[in-house]
Amino acid sequence: MNLEIRLEQDKNEALVYLYGEIDAFTAPKLRDSLFPLVETKDTEVVVNLSGVNYIDSTGLGVFVGAFKATHSHESKLQLTAVNERVYRLFSITGLDEVIDIVPEEKEGAK
Secondary structure, X not given: OOEXXXXXXXXXXXXXXXXXXXXXXXXXHHHHHHHHHHOOOOOEEEEEEEEEEEEOHHHHHHHHHHHHHHHHHOOEEEEEEEOHHHHHHHHHOOHHHOOEEXXXXXXXXX
């Protein structure tokens, strides 16, 4: 499967929109796009996962590495619009306790 990455960036904020699957094949592409952002001091990186329907352990590893990089580079990482299926993986692994994750709103939620 493919992974499409769209980036909107200004001085201190980067919005990353992901579409497709994050697996062993696409994780290097994500790593190459995400790490330079979180390795920039005082940058807030917000990753929108609304277009991601599948993530495997390799993909989770990219987010763990990015999260670790935020500490040494004084940046921030937030994952947003995470659908229930993908969020469940973060929850099972306990990553929802360490990485700032905002689940997708359910239809009709206000």
